[in-house]
Amino acid sequence: MEALLKWAIINGATASEDAPKRDAATEESIKQKKLDPAIIDAILGKPASVQMTECLDAIENKDTPLKAREIALDDLEMLVENIDNASNLQPLGLWPRIIRLFEDPEPSVREGALWVSGTAVQHNPSAQKAFNGLGNVLAVLRNKEEAPGVRAKALYCVSSFVRANVTGLTQFVADNGLAIVVEAVDNGGATLKQKAFFLLRALIDEAMDDETPEELRPGKHLIDAIVELGAVDATASAAAQLAAAGEAAAFEQALGFLNSLADATEGGNRAVKQNPSLRLALAQASSAFGDWAQDDIFRITAHS
Template sequence: MDKLLKWAVLNSATANEDAPATTQPRPDHQKLDPAIIDHILGKDESVLMREAMAVIQNPNLDWEAKEIAFEDLELLVSHIDNANNLVPLQLWGPLMDLLQDPDPRMRSNAAWILGTSLQNNPKAQRRFQEDLATPMVEGGGGLLRVLPLLQADQPVAVQDKALFCISAYVRQFPPGLQQLIELRGLEMLKLVVEDPARAGKLKRRIYFFLATLLNGADTYGPTLAQRLRKDRYLELLVEQIPQLLEAGELDTLDHALRLLVALHDHDASLSLAKTLKENPALWQAIQKIGQSPARDGISEDVWDKIKSIL
């Protein structure tokens, strides 16, 4: 027993001898490398947005780096909170300025990002509207800067993204449509459709955009229909529908017919039956569609309305 007690005493350690301390000093977080924290937790999205814009604006970087930065920024602003942060982060003005950049790729991507930020975002739409109404606001311009991107001297890719931006601005935002009308934007869209050098895909999107506006907005559908009549869209459709059928551009034909039907639905002074009978080439084209495989390329809801008067 005495030997056992002696062994226990000799092998007992105290905190002041060789026993390990029960507590360790806490690390000083202020000394941690911020890069390590970012790697672990991920950067704040506002930081990522600023970094993307810095790459886009850097004249020493190649297009590949800028393209990736545009894609990253577009993905970020697809979230409405990030889209609304473009102004406080002072990124809205630079984006608006890029709409006038000498490089068409910069103009196209700037319109793309702005369009994404405007989609279903009343706050951003009002901001875009204010930029038009008060040019002294940072980045002022709104539609005044986007509409020139529809002109014939612009590449198709630029026109396409400009249309996307305009569409995102005016949908479900009547003041935006009113501005588009006042600035003769509908006439500019018509010029794009009439241009034989423009791609069918772009024309198809314009027809779809206008038909969607007419069919989805009871509050201003009649006003838009009257304006389209004034800008001679009916005459345009009467001329182009037979041409589209002859060229076999069935997707564009489908959207042109949809716009034709929508225009008559929202303008009480028009009769689709009368329009067809007064325009033999259009009437013959409609009959030919019903008797050929082209019929399969026309949407059922559109064809049902046309078929009812055949």
Template sequence: MEKLLHWSIANSQGDQQTRERVGQPDPKLLEQLFGTGPDEPTLMKESIVVITNPEADLENKLTAFDNFEMLIENMDNANNIENLKLWNPLLQLLESPETELRTCALSCMGTASQNNVKTQDDFLKYDGGLQKIIKLASDVNEPAEVRTKALYALSNLIRNHPASSEVFCKLHGLEIIPPIIHDAKANNKLKMRAISLLSAFLTSTSINETLMDLLRKEGIVESTIDCLIVSSDVYIADRVLNILAQMVTAKVQFTDGEKQKLQAGMQNIEPEKDRLNEDDLQTVKYVL
């Protein structure tokens, strides 16, 4: 920056000797300062070119992915993924042999679709897109970071989006939740993402006895209550309480077996009650 200042002063004063001594400023710095560089859609395309270039090394690909995700945090840029025809290369990256690239692709899908109906609509046009993500989320052979980002992407793709949630349900997406919750080897972050996925699904459907029958069939209700019994994570317990409170508020009927498990779960989290949402806690206690 100091070099640029000296060059600017010398240039304005016509001081050729000083200009030669200081030298030309960095073109990239001039682009940043005066906005003469590529626009953001171009930068997005350039990032994907690097990411999909078989000659680029992994470090450069990951840097390009960081830049791409930073750009699509802007909703207009996220919506441009469709306009620039970048969904297909992103979906193809879900099959990359590099764990980091699969993780980054999933993260970008989740970031782009967060609270963004147009991007959710756009993604749904791609046959097999949700199915690929569901497969990664459910695959116990995938690293935890891949599965966690897959759950993150799924949650944002279906939240408050009935059409995506319907496809997700038809693809048996709900089936991936109970095994994660019951997996003793799964870390709390992965389990939290699974619970968040259930929460996202509930935003797009009416909670009634028909839904409860479906959730029971998939083992969702039992595994959700089990979280209160087996989990020592207060954040997971708090999220589960919120889901259960929604069910209670919707006036669904819990079975005797569910109530017994719920009673055990409530006793287990009693020592942490001051750290839990009081309204949800009292609402769930109402059914006992």
């Protein structure tokens, strides 16, 4: 830093100022400092594109200690929170490298790569358009043997990709994504169930949003598909499990999903309110969670 400041003072002198006389060695030293990128990096920091590439270099290097790989993933995730950085993943050729990490032997690396991807595509049409790893993410989500944290981050990535993204939602439906999310309700842990209910509710709300042009939303067709895929039966089973385990946060999301489904269409209403397994599960859960859940449970179990 001291050498750089000296360089700045010398080079800032005008012809009318008494600048120190430079000998040949000084001139050569100044020229080197002008051209030394390390000096510039020290002052301005490396460009984000360089930082993202270096993060991936470290992550992909199997000689890098696992903790350092995890830190590099955290750093990369923070970088792609910036919408411009996330959009630059494609021109930098980094998306294929990130997607390959979904199959890394280390669960924490798989989880981190999915986290990075979900953050990059969230509310970012440019990154959503460039991302071509949905099939890979759904494969992770569907794998019941996968670590719970990895599956949860996969669902986060799916949610970030499909919400407010009609092209992504279309691909999601074509790739059997709805069925995979319903499977997660059925066979996932409490955290995965909670995220699945949240996504299903969000999709219902978007599908029925009158402010969105009709051609850009699936409407009742999405509701019909959710019902046909057995989501209500899966939720009945999940509600009983969550009540027994005292998982209030996940149970609350289940109630939110059920009420959204019942409010959306007549078919959704019938599916929710005429399901005997669901009525039984909610009746049993009513005493487990106290007064806060009573109104939502009543709305679901009351006859149309």
